[in-house]
Amino acid sequence: MGTCTTCKHNTSSSKTTKSKTHFKKTIQPQKRNKMTAIKKQPYSRGIDEKVSIREESDGKRYFDFYASVFNQQSKLIRDWDGTYYEIIASEAFNEILASENLNVLATVDHWRDKMLGRTKSGTCQLTTDTKGLLAVVEIPDTTLGKDTAVLVARGDYYECSFIFYAEKADITWDRSADIPIRTVHKISRLWDVSIVIDGAYANTSIATRSTDWQLPDDEPAETTPPHHNAQAERDILQKRITILKHR
Numbered sequence: 001m002g003t004c005t006t007c008k009h010n011t012s013s014s015k016t017t018k019s020k021t022h023f024k025k026t027i028q029p030q031k032r033n034k035m036t037a038i039k040k041q042p043y044s045r046g047i048d049e050k051v052s053i054r055e056e057s058d059g060k061r062y063f064d065f066y067a068s069v070f071n072q073q074s075k076l077i078r079d080w081d082g083t084y085y086e087i088i089a090s091e092a093f094n095e096i097l098a099s100e101n102l103n104v105l106a107t108v109d110h111w112r113d114k115m116l117g118r119t120k121s122g123t124c125q126l127t128t129d130t131k132g133l134l135a136v137v138e139i140p141d142t143t144l145g146k147d148t149a150v151l152v153a154r155g156d157y158y159e160c161s162f163i164f165y166a167e168k169a170d171i172t173w174d175r176s177a178d179i180p181i182r183t184v185h186k187i188s189r190l191w192d193v194s195i196v197i198d199g200a201y202a203n204t205s206i207a208t209r210s211t212d213w214q215l216p217d218d219e220p221a222e223t224t225p226p227h228h229n230a231q232a233e234r235d236i237l238q239k240r241i242t243i244l245k246h247r
Contacts, residue, residue: 067193069132
């Protein structure tokens with residue numbers, strides 16, 4: 001029976017097997033808690049702002065709409081941060097719009113495969129004025145572009161939305177009232193501006209399919225605990241029931 005001079009383990013077959021088994025256990029990576037490893041989650045905000053269609057003399061047509069309005073209290077929001085109202089400050093988009101790497105999509109209902117334009121190609125232009133974030137999107141000569149234009153003209157699409165992320169350090173909270181109000185002073189990431197069927201529904205649906213959007217620092221999307229979005233999910237269910245009743 002021999003002895004290993006390096007690790008002092010007995011070299012017999014039975015004890016060697018035991019030693020190897022013990023060694024394997026010690027090098028097994030510790031499982032990470034998925035919830036503790038996740039840090040960031042995109043937000044979506046919808047507003048009741050009319051989408052207009054404009055035609056220029058060269059025949060090109062454009063969607064004009066405000067994806068966000070400044071210094072106005074939002075509708076009641078329920079998400080992973082709780083229940084609150086939100087205000088977007090007038091300076092919130094200044095830094096992100098000045099970025100040389102700006103690459104924002106213009107979409108329908110926040111679906112990436114329903115793209116109408118993008119800032120990188122110049123088919124979507126984003127600017128700010130005293131009212132808010134104005135999007136000017138060249139209507140593409142595609143089935144999606146034509147169909148969306150028809151629905152906008154009929155008034156079926158009349159809400160707008162955008163997906164963004166803001167660092168906690170750039171958000172302030174006023175908790176003096178029963179329902180707190182938070183103000184977003186700087187948006188650090190802007191994914192899209194969108195023409196949507198229902199802005200309130202879009203806010204929650206983005207949470208369920210946030211892997212469609214690349215998160216800051218390539219971090220994974222958060223898996224929201226069910227109880228955080230319970231009320232929002234009930235609101236969505238009620239909306240769907242109402243729609244079905246009127247069909």
